[in-house]
Amino acid sequence: MQQIIYFLRKYRFFLLFTILELFALLFTIQSHSFHKSKFVNSATSITGGVYAQVSNINDFFTLKQENKVLSEENNRLKNSLSKFREEDNNSAVFDSLSVQSKYNYTAAKIIKNEFRGINNFITINKGNSSGIHSDMGVINTKGIIGIVKNVSDKYATVLSILNSYSKLNVRLKNSNYFGTLTWNGIEYNTVQLIDIPRQANLAVGDTIITGGRSAIFPEGIMVGVIQDFQFEGTKFNEINIRLFNDMSALGYVQIIENTDRKEQQLLEEQTTNE
Numbered sequence: 077m078q079q080i081i082y083f084l085r086k087y088r089f090f091l092l093f094t095i096l097e098l099f100a101l102l103f104t105i106q107s108h109s110f111h112k113s114k115f116v117n118s119a120t121s122i123t124g125g126v127y128a129q130v131s132n133i134n135d136f137f138t139l140k141q142e143n144k145v146l147s148e149e150n151n152r153l154k155n156s157l158s159k160f161r162e163e164d165n166n167s168a169v170f171d172s173l174s175v176q177s178k179y180n181y182t183a184a185k186i187i188k189n190e191f192r193g194i195n196n197f198i199t200i201n202k203g204n205s206s207g208i209h210s211d212m213g214v215i216n217t218k219g220i221i222g223i224v225k226n227v228s229d230k231y232a233t234v235l236s237i238l239n240s241y242s243k244l245n246v247r248l249k250n251s252n253y254f255g256t257l258t259w260n261g262i263e264y265n266t267v268q269l270i271d272i273p274r275q276a277n278l279a280v281g282d283t284i285i286t287g288g289r290s291a292i293f294p295e296g297i298m299v300g301v302i303q304d305f306q307f308e309g310t311k312f313n314e315i316n317i318r319l320f321n322d323m324s325a326l327g328y329v330q331i332i333e334n335t336d337r338k339e340q341q342l343l344e345e346q347t348t349n350e
Contacts, residue, residue, distance in 0.1 A: 179294050180333040182206060184214075187231075191238050191323045194261040198234040200329065203227050211292060213332035219298035219320040220244070220286060221329055238264055238323055245290045246299055249283040251276065257284070257299065257317070264323045266303060269315040276312075278305055284317050291337040 184206075188199035202208045204227055212224040214234050222234040222242065235242055237259060244257040246269065253276040259267045269284060282302045288295025298320050305315040334340075
């Protein structure tokens with residue numbers, strides 16, 4: 077105890093100076109948007125490097141699971157190829173392919189995954205140098221994961237679908253009824269569907285997919301299935317969706333770039349301002 081007191085007395089001026097410097101830095105970041113942006117990007121870069129090292133260690137113990145995921149993806153691609161061959165003479169297939177061609181995909185690896193909080197984020201090992209920027213969609217072989225938020229040179233953070241601020245356009249696979257995917261912050265494997273019209277026919281087990289009405293995700297990406305729902309009065313009160321993804325065990329992902337996004341947004345802004 078005496079040694080601690082001696083240390084504090086001896087270095088009291090240095091410690092006081094350090095504390096004041098930290099407060100000054102904090103106030104500068106909070107009061108200037110430019111500094112705040114630089115700080116966020118720098119923090120993303122630094123923490124990304126730390127998470128990458130931790131992730132490399134974890135990889136040694138998760139190779140079996142990753143091989144399983146890669147095997148599932150290989151089977152999915154083979155099945156898709158087989159389907160296209162069977163429908164070779166169907167022009168609708170080629171029309172669909174031409175529509176999808178406006179999307180580019182970049183592979184990335186999750187090096188940090190939050191799923192126990194109320195506003196969860198994910199860190200991936202790709203950033204500006206790989207062509208990643210904010211508002212790009214993130215998926216894997218089983219479905220939707222989130223949207224890119226902040227980006228540094230080598231890393232990016234992703235707003236997970238397990239975040240109270242997440243709101244995504246989705247629809248019923250077997251109909252054209254659209255709704256909004258949200259999360260109530262309770263279970264990491266269950267999200268909520270809202271804004272579904274009362275005339276929609278729902279059933280437990282119905283599949284939910286992305287709606288394609290945003291400039292971020294293509295239509296038809298898997299989300300989950302209806303687990304249960306309540307209908308009160310003239311509207312659906314609560315619709316719980318069981319995710320296809322196990323959000324606690326994510327590995328490799330695909331980052332989606334809509335090459336027509338800027339053109340679409342510019343046209344919509346011009347129309348709104350007229």
